[in-house]
Each structure stands twice: as C-alpha cells, then as structure tokens.
Amino acid sequence: MLAERMTRLGVETAFLVSAAAAEFAARGHHVYPFHLGDMNLRTPENIIEAAFRAARDGKTGYCPSAGIMPLREALAEDVGRSRGIPCTADNVVIQPGGKPTIGKFLLALMNPGDEVLYPNPGYPIYESQIEFHDGVAVPYRYLEGAETFALDLDQIAAAIGPRTRILILNDLHNPTGAEASADELERLVEMAIDHDLWVLSDEAYFDIRYSGRSRSIASLPGMAERCVLLYTFSKKYAMTGWRLGAAIAPRAVADGVAKLNVNDESCANHFVQYGALEALTGDQSGAAHIVEVLRQRRDACVDALNAVPGVRCQRPEATFYLYPNVTALMARLGLDRYDDLRFAALEATGVSFCTRLHFGRPLPGEGERYIRLAYSGIDVDQITEGLGKLRDWVAAS
Numbered sequence: 001m002l003a004e005r006m007t008r009l010g011v012e013t014a015f016l017v018s019a020a021a022a023e024f025a026a027r028g029h030h031v032y033p034f035h036l037g038d039m040n041l042r043t044p045e046n047i048i049e050a051a052f053r054a055a056r057d058g059k060t061g062y063c064p065s066a067g068i069m070p071l072r073e074a075l076a077e078d079v080g081r082s083r084g085i086p087c088t089a090d091n092v093v094i095q096p097g098g099k100p101t102i103g104k105f106l107l108a109l110m111n112p113g114d115e116v117l118y119p120n121p122g123y124p125i126y127e128s129q130i131e132f133h134d135g136v137a138v139p140y141r142y143l144e145g146a147e148t149f150a151l152d153l154d155q156i157a158a159a160i161g162p163r164t165r166i167l168i169l170n171d172l173h174n175p176t177g178a179e180a181s182a183d184e185l186e187r188l189v190e191m192a193i194d195h196d197l198w199v200l201s202d203e204a205y206f207d208i209r210y211s212g213r214s215r216s217i218a219s220l221p222g223m224a225e226r227c228v229l230l231y232t233f234s235k236k237y238a239m240t241g242w243r244l245g246a247a248i249a250p251r252a253v254a255d256g257v258a259k260l261n262v263n264d265e266s267c268a269n270h271f272v273q274y275g276a277l278e279a280l281t282g283d284q285s286g287a288a289h290i291v292e293v294l295r296q297r298r299d300a301c302v303d304a305l306n307a308v309p310g311v312r313c314q315r316p317e318a319t320f321y322l323y324p325n326v327t328a329l330m331a332r333l334g335l336d337r338y339d340d341l342r343f344a345a346l347e348a349t350g351v352s353f354c355t356r357l358h359f360g361r362p363l364p365g366e367g368e369r370y371i372r373l374a375y376s377g378i379d380v381d382q383i384t385e386g387l388g389k390l391r392d393w394v395a396a397s
C-alpha cells in the first residue's frame with residue numbers, strides 16, 4: 001500500500017529501546033535510563049520567559065521561512081565567532097530542530113545515485129535519509145584507541161570513488177564521543193578539496209564539552225564554501241522538545257534550503273525563535289550550569305562502568321555519550337547477541353542502554369563489541385545506583 005520509497009526509510013532505533021524500557025517500568029520495575037539522548041535538565045528560565053513573552057506579545061502567526069531576522073543575525077554572529085568563519089544572516093536558515101538539516105542538505109545537494117560517506121557507528125538518520133532520497137550510503141568507521149576513538153582515514157580515502165559527492169562528519173561524535181585531531185581534520189579537508197566533496201558538518205554537540213575548545217572543519221582554508229553546518233539549540237540549552245536549530249550554508253545552498261522550508265513547514269515556531277534569541281544573546285549561566293552537571297555525570301558514569309568486570313570505557317571530553325567496549329563482558333556472560341545482553345541487563349538490574357546495533361549495521365571485520373550509554377537524562381545518584389547494580393550482577397555471574 002505504501003510507496004516504494006517508504007521501504008528505504010529507517011527509524012531512530014533508540015526509540016525502540018525506550019519502548020522496551022517503558023514496558024519494563026509498566027510491570028512495576030525501576031528503570032535506569034541510559035538509552036536516549038534526551039535531557040532531564042530544565043531549559044534556563046530566561047529562555048522560557050522570553051518565549052512566553054513573545055507568545056503574549058502576539059508572535060503567534062507565521063514568520064519568514066528562513067526564520068526571524070534578529071535570530072538569524074544573532075546566530076550568524078555566534079557561529080561566525082565560535083567557528084572563526086565568515087557568516088551573515090544570509091547563511092542562516094532556521095529549522096524546527098537540528099535533524100531537519102540532514103534531509104534538507106541531502107535534498108539540496110545530492111542527486112540520485114550519488115555516493116555519500118557517513119559515520120558507522122553513527123547517528124542512524126544519515127543512512128536513512130541518504131537511502132530515502134535515492135543516494136548510496138557508504139559507511140566509514142572509527143577505530144578504538146587507548147584514549148579516544150579515531151577516524152579510519154585510510155578507509156575513508158579508499159572508499160572515495162568517481163560517484164562520491166558528499167561527506168557527512170559528526171565531530172564531536174555520537175555515539176563514541178570522539179573528536180577529530182588537527183591531523184585528522186586536515187586529511188579530511190585534503191580529501192574533500194581533492195575530490196570536490198560537499199561536507200555536512202553535524203555540530204550538534206559543539207558546545208557540550210568539558211575541556212579544550214571545539215573546532216569546526218568549516219574553519220579550515222577552502223572549506224567554508226563547501227560546508228553546511230548543522231546547528232541545534234537542543235543540547236546546549238536543554239531545549240530538545242522546543243525543536244529549534246539551523247542550517248548554516250553558503251548563500252546558494254541556504255536559499256535552496258529556505259525554499260524547502262517553504263514547502264515543508266512554512267516556518268519554525270515563531271515565538272520559540274524569541275526564546276532562542278534570548279538563549280544566544282542573554283545570560284549564559286544556564287548553559288554553563290548544564291555543562292557542569294553533565295561533566296559530573298560523565299565522571300560518575302565512567303568510573304562506575306570501569307568497575308564492571310569486562311567493561312572498558314574511555315572518558316571523552318565532549319558529548320554526553322559513552323561507548324564502552326563490552327567484548328569481555330559478553331564473553332564472561334556467555335552472550336553472543338547484543339539484544340540478549342540488553343534484555344538480560346534490563347531484566348536483572350533495570351539498566352537500559354543502546355547497543356552498537358542502534359548506530360548502523362556492523363561493518364565487515366568488526367570484532368569488538370560496544371554499547372552506548374547517554375547520561376543526559378539521569379542524575380548522578382541514579383547513575384551510581386544503577387551501574388552499581390550492573391557491576392554486582394556481572395560480578396555474581
């Protein structure tokens with residue numbers, strides 16, 4: 001009954017894990033939610049107040065498709081300064097969330113049959129949208145190092161062929177928390193320029209970091225004109241449910257994306273954009289508090305995971321995800337299938353997490369096993385209690 005293209009549309013399978021956790025909770029059990037990258041932190045009060053004020057002031061009708069001008073200007077200023085790139089309001093197209101930038105970028109720049117390099121493990125929407133819009137999804141991988149995960153640059157280089165047109169980079173990376181080194185970025189830039197690739201730089205976690213400074217691939221010479229940035233208010237300001245983000249793109253691409261806005265949603269929520277304007281231009285203490293809370297959770301989570309026999313977990317400096325290696329854990333428990341691990345842990349301890357399988361199909365030759373935990377939606381005492389139960393359960397088995 002449904003059109004053929006619907007068979008090519010994927011889902012964000014982390015939501016399926018939520019459903020399993022909700023079903024377990026409905027049976028009267030306590031759940032420790034590490035599965036979804038949602039946040040249990042409040043949006044800073046000044047942002048809420050600004051949006052309410054705008055609604056009361058009558059900002060409840062349609063607004064320009066590319067977004068209200070003061071917000072586009074403020075975001076251009078913010079992104080231009082933080083990334084060190086030239087950026088004006090003409091480059092900014094406001095979106096209902098960060099996610100819509102992915103599909104609109106592909107619609108604006110990818111022709112049927114074009115090959116698109118994307119991270120695997122990675123955010124599952126890339127593969128879904130590439131295939132839905134008639135592109136060819138070509139995965140690239142990350143390799144586990146001692147302290148961080150690294151891009152497999154040789155594999156990326158080998159995967160580039162005559163039909164490759166686009167590279168999707170998610171630096172600071174969901175699910176591994178990895179950040180590309182200066183060398184890695186330079187090699188990617190070389191490849192993008194040599195092969196005339198467009199780059200979608202998904203910077204959803206640009207501001208969720210605990211030390212150092214984030215850097216955008218768009219800031220390297222020759223890149224601003226071939227990069228589209230995915231920006232979102234979701235994580236930095238704990239605004240996941242407000243649904244507001246932006247595509248930051250060279251003028252011609254921005255105009256194309258704005259045209260897609262006209263066809264899709266007309267405009268992002270009008271009064272919500274005034275909340276976002278306050279987020280960018282008002283008091284920043286709320287955003288700083290969010291990062292500090294997340295840092296405490298990261299430390300609690302990493303320490304507790306490394307106390308679980310058979311688990312090896314890095315301490316990433318960015319994002320709110322952990323991607324521990326559980327190869328030894330699965331061997332110890334005598335489990336081979338990821339779902340068996342996930343359900344066994346949920347039933348025995350209430351700890352709910354995603355596995356490698358929720359971030360793309362495992363690639364040939366991939367021997368190590370991983371799970372992914374998000375600590376954005378769970379407090380430190382619950383982290384310690386839940387992962388303590390996990391440790392005791394594993395130790396007793």
Ligand SMILES: Cc1ncc(COP(=O)(O)O)c(C=O)c1O
Binds near residue numbers: 100232
């Ligand atoms: C890598 C990545 N990109 C984009 C998004 C989309 O964020 P938004 O809630 O702003 O649509 C997410 C959300 O989890 C993400 O992890």
